[in-house]
Amino acid sequence: MIGVLVSGAGTNLQALIDARLPIACVGSNKPDVMGLERAAKAGIETGVFELDSYPDRSARDTALADWLLGSGAEWIVLAGYMHVLTPAFLSRFPRRVINLHPALLPSFPGAHPIDDALAYGVRWTGVSVHFVDEGVDTGPIILQEPVEVRNDDNAETLAERIHSVEHRLLPEAARLCLDGRVCLGESSRRVMIT
Amino acid sequence: MIGVLVSGAGTNLQALIDARLPIACVGSNKPDVMGLERAAKAGIETGVFELDSYPDRSARDTALADWLLGSGAEWIVLAGYMHVLTPAFLSRFPRRVINLHPALLPSFPGAHPIDDALAYGVRWTGVSVHFVDEGVDTGPIILQEPVEVRNDDNAETLAERIHSVEHRLLPEAARLCLDGRVCLGESSRRVMIT
Numbered sequence: 582m583i584g585v586l587v588s589g590a591g592t593n594l595q596a597l598i599d600a601r602l603p604i605a606c607v608g609s610n611k612p613d614v615m616g617l618e619r620a621a622k623a624g625i626e627t628g629v630f631e632l633d634s635y636p637d638r639s640a641r642d643t644a645l646a647d648w649l650l651g652s653g654a655e656w657i658v659l660a661g662y663m664h665v666l667t668p669a670f671l672s673r674f675p676r677r678v679i680n681l682h683p684a685l686l687p688s689f690p691g692a693h694p695i696d697d698a699l700a701y702g703v704r705w706t707g708v709s710v711h712f713v714d715e716g717v718d719t720g721p722i723i724l725q726e727p728v729e730v731r732n733d734d735n736a737e738t739l740a741e742r743i744h745s746v747e748h749r750l751l752p753e754a755a756r757l758c759l760d761g762r763v764c765l766g767e768s769s770r771r772v773m774i775t
Numbered sequence: 776m777i778g779v780l781v782s783g784a785g786t787n788l789q790a791l792i793d794a795r796l797p798i799a800c801v802g803s804n805k806p807d808v809m810g811l812e813r814a815a816k817a818g819i820e821t822g823v824f825e826l827d828s829y830p831d832r833s834a835r836d837t838a839l840a841d842w843l844l845g846s847g848a849e850w851i852v853l854a855g856y857m858h859v860l861t862p863a864f865l866s867r868f869p870r871r872v873i874n875l876h877p878a879l880l881p882s883f884p885g886a887h888p889i890d891d892a893l894a895y896g897v898r899w900t901g902v903s904v905h906f907v908d909e910g911v912d913t914g915p916i917i918l919q920e921p922v923e924v925r926n927d928d929n930a931e932t933l934a935e936r937i938h939s940v941e942h943r944l945l946p947e948a949a950r951l952c953l954d955g956r957v958c959l960g961e962s963s964r965r966v967m968i969t
Binding site for chain 2: 685688701703721722724
C-alpha cells in the first residue's frame with residue numbers, strides 16, 4: 582500500500598487513483614485542498630497535518646509518519662507535496678519515499694524547473710521520479726523521461742506536455758516500488774529496475 | 776566554411792568530413808594527432824598551434840584566430856578540442872564558435888560527463904551542441920538529443936551510444952549554422968532553429 586502526500590490540486594494523486602494503485606491514505610499539510618476532495622471521492626482515508634497545529638516541524642512530521650504507518654502505508658509518494666520532509670519523517674520510511682520533479686535532474690532542481698529550463702534554453706527537459714533524501718531534489722533517480730522543448734513553447738504549453746508525462750511516470754514508478762522491482766544498493770546511488 | 780579544432784583522435788572531425796561539410800581548415804593544439812591525419816587525408820589544410828610556441832595563451836589564440844580567418848572559416852567547430860578558448864579568440868568569432876558535450880547540459884559539465892552521469896544514476900543523459908562562451912560548457916544550447924542509460928551500462932557501452940549520437944548531431948548543428956538557421960537573440964539565451 583502507498584500513502585500519498587499532497588498540498589494542492591492533486592492531479593498526480595488522481596493519476597495514481599486512476600491507475601488503481603492501492604492507496605492506504607492521503608495526507609495534506611493544508612486543509613480544504615482539491616487533493617483531499619479527490620481522495621474522499623475515491624473513498625480513501627484523509628488526514629490534515631498543518632504545521633501550525635504542532636510545536637515544530639519535527640513534531641508535525643512525527644505525527645504524520647505515525648498516521649501513515651497506522652494506515653498501512655509502506656511506500657510514501659509525494660504528489661505535489663510542497664514541504665521539505667525532516668529526518669523525523671524520513672527515518673521512519675528509509676528509502677521508501679518517492680517524489681516527482683518536472684525536469685531531468687540534476688538539471689533544474691528547486692521550485693521553478695519549467696521556467697528555469699525555458700530560461701536556460703535547453704532543447705530537452707523532462708520528468709524525474711526520485712527517492713527523497715534530506716536535500717532538495719537530490720535523491721537517487723528511479724525513472725526519467727525526456728520531453729522536447731519546442732521553438733514556440735511557453736511555460737504553459739511546455740508544462741502541459743510535462744504534466745501528461747508525470748501522470749504516466751509516477752504511477753509506473755509507484756507500481757515498480759510496490760512490486761519490489763526498484764533496487765538501490767548501499768554503495769551506489771544508481772537505481773536498478775529489475 | 777567551417778574551421779575545425781581538434782586535440783586528438785578527431786572522430787567528430789571525421790563525422791564532419793563524411794557529412795561533406797565545407798571545411799576550410801583543421802587546427803590542433805598538439806602535433807601528430809590522428810585528427811590532423813584525417814584532415815590531411817581529406818585534402819584539408821592543417822595547422823598546429825602549440826601553447827609552448829607562444830609567449831602566452833592569448834598570443835596563441837590570436838595566431839590561431841588569424842590563421843582560421845585567413846583560411847576563410849566563418850564558423851568554428853570544436854571537435855574534441857581540449858583547451859579553453861580565451862577572449863582573444865572568442866572576440867574574433869562572436870557567437871560563431873560551437874562545441875559538443877556528451878551530456879544533456881546543464882547536467883554534467885566538465886571533463887568527465889559520462890562517468891559523472893553513471894555515478895549520479897540518471898536514467899537519461901545525452902549530447903548537447905552549444906555556443907562556446909567564456910565558461911565551461913555554459914553557452915546557449917543549439918541542439919540536444921537524449922540517450923537512455925541502461926541497467927547494464929558501463930562507461931564503455933554508454934560512451935559508444937553517446938558517440939554515435941555525437942557523430943550525427945554535430946554535423947547537423949554545423950549545417951544549421953552555415954545555413955543561417957540558428958538564431959540567438961541579444962536578450963535571451965534561448966536559441967531558435969528556423
